[in-house]
Amino acid sequence: MTVDPNAATQSWPPPEPERRPGAARYLIPALVAAAVAVALGVYGKVHDPAGTAFNLAGFSSTGAVKSWLATVAFFFALVQLVSALMVYGKLPGPRWSATAHRWSGRVAFLVAVPVAVHCLYALGFQSYESRVLWHSLLGCFFFGVFSAKMLLLRSERLPGWLLPIVGGLVFSALTILWLTSALWFFRTFGVTT
Amino acid sequence: MKRSGPLLTLLAGLLVGLFMLSLNATTGEKSTSSYVKPPSSGNPSPSTKASPGTPPARTSAPANPSPARTPVPGGVYTGRTDDDSSAVAITVRDDKAIAYVCDGHNIESWLQGDVKDDGSLRLTGKGGASLDGKVKGTKEIRGTAHVGSGSYAFTIGRTNKSSGLYRANSTVAGARIEGGWIVLPDGEQVGILKRDGKPSPAPEIDPETGAVTVDGQQLTARPVTP
Numbered sequence: 001m002t003v004d005p006n007a008a009t010q011s012w013p014p015p016e017p018e019r020r021p022g023a024a025r026y027l028i029p030a031l032v033a034a035a036v037a038v039a040l041g042v043y044g045k046v047h048d049p050a051g052t053a054f055n056l057a058g059f060s061s062t063g064a065v066k067s068w069l070a071t072v073a074f075f076f077a078l079v080q081l082v083s084a085l086m087v088y089g090k091l092p093g094p095r096w097s098a099t100a101h102r103w104s105g106r107v108a109f110l111v112a113v114p115v116a117v118h119c120l121y122a123l124g125f126q127s128y129e130s131r132v133l134w135h136s137l138l139g140c141f142f143f144g145v146f147s148a149k150m151l152l153l154r155s156e157r158l159p160g161w162l163l164p165i166v167g168g169l170v171f172s173a174l175t176i177l178w179l180t181s182a183l184w185f186f187r188t189f190g191v192t193t
Numbered sequence: 194m195k196r197s198g199p200l201l202t203l204l205a206g207l208l209v210g211l212f213m214l215s216l217n218a219t220t221g222e223k224s225t226s227s228y229v230k231p232p233s234s235g236n237p238s239p240s241t242k243a244s245p246g247t248p249p250a251r252t253s254a255p256a257n258p259s260p261a262r263t264p265v266p267g268g269v270y271t272g273r274t275d276d277d278s279s280a281v282a283i284t285v286r287d288d289k290a291i292a293y294v295c296d297g298h299n300i301e302s303w304l305q306g307d308v309k310d311d312g313s314l315r316l317t318g319k320g321g322a323s324l325d326g327k328v329k330g331t332k333e334i335r336g337t338a339h340v341g342s343g344s345y346a347f348t349i350g351r352t353n354k355s356s357g358l359y360r361a362n363s364t365v366a367g368a369r370i371e372g373g374w375i376v377l378p379d380g381e382q383v384g385i386l387k388r389d390g391k392p393s394p395a396p397e398i399d400p401e402t403g404a405v406t407v408d409g410q411q412l413t414a415r416p417v418t419p
Contacts, residue, residue, distance in 0.1 A: 048411060061418060102198065105202070106202050106205075109202060109206050110205060110206060110209055113206045113209045113210045113213070114209065114210075114213050116210070117210050117213040117214055117217070118213075118217075121213075121214060121217050122217075126363070126364075127364065128362065128363060128364040128369060147203060149199075150199035150200065150202055150203045151199065151200075151203075153196060153198075153199040154196050154197075154199055154200065189418070189419070190289065190419075
């Protein structure tokens with residue numbers, strides 16, 4: 001392809017500077033979210049569940065380890081909800097509520113990762129019960145929508161309703177994940193360590 | 194390209210995930226046996242694995258038969274019924290017990306319940322099944338199970354190896370699979386596999402890993418704990 005050196009120069013980014021980056025701003029997080037969720041689901045479905053994985057000292061079973069880790073994540077998710085309301089001024093809060101929101105979110109996410117790794121590695125994507133099916137679906141969805149939330153945070157001037165909606169999705173997903181796994185575990189096997 | 198915090202968070206999560214995955218992949222063999230061990234280990238202190246996390250005030254050491262606590266030593270008890278028709282396995286942990294009675298063909302029952310302080314246990318299962326037992330010494334449980342119309346007396350002993358009680362739940366080719374296995378001290382297995390509720394003799398599991406092949410698909414049977 002040859003370039004005409006006399007052609008009129010075009011401004012870059014091309015006209016409509018509002019529209020182009022705007023679309024990418026939403027499209028990239030959405031695509032990444034979909035890719036993460038689908039990749040996790042496919043891995044869980046295709047990979048042969050190993051059945052077991054390493055256990056932590058002091059716990060009687062991997063189920064107990066995961067249930068407690070998930071409970072920690074859920075606790076920090078509740079902190080997330082409260083601190084988010086403070087950041088948005090819906091609740092009176094200290095000046096450091098934004099910092100609290102960031103760090104409690106990081107902790108919740110990092111604690112949830114080992115649980116998900118164990119789920120995917122040892123158990124896989126299963127559908128033999130509605131509880132298990134919902135847990136599998138939402139587990140993939142959770143990490144997808146969390147990725148989207150993280151990527152959206154990097155954009156400026158988002159519509160005001162977007163982050164609360166996406167954050168709410170993350171929180172709801174984690175809540176249902178906890179209800180369908182850790183709560184079920186504690187009710188079935190007792191609150192054990 | 195402003196804030197990098199969220200990206201770092203994602204990256205950290207990815208790294209933790211990959212690290213755990215590689216840990217799982219490289220220590221897969223070892224961890225398998227350590228996972229099998231806790232519920233079925235028959236060494237003198239089978240609950241040590243469970244107790245470090247619990248506060249010391251709550252002496253959850255049923256292995257040391259202190260009169261204050263439940264005198265039934267934790268672990269897996271397996272054996273045949275007196276009439277040799279079926280096998281019985283009971284897993285005891287702290288004051289809870291779960292049992293499986295199985296003839297290897299079409300009669301089976303899962304039962305669970307509490308262990309009383311005097312060393313007796315009364316477990317119940319679906320369809321009115323029940324099991325009454327009492328610990329004898331530190332290594333035996335003697336009792337009777339009522340499953341369906343039959344009653345089975347048994348005396349079963351605490352196992353030392355990784356033999357014990359396993360179950361598996363899955364779906365294979367659209368059919369709901371539920372399996373239960375008792376691995377007897379001599380290595381013999383008694384198990385039933387139900388496909389959509391229809392019982393049949395179960396294929397053998399690998400007692401080390403719990404791996405079993407059902408209708409061409411590999412499943413994992415797990416040790417059962419109350």
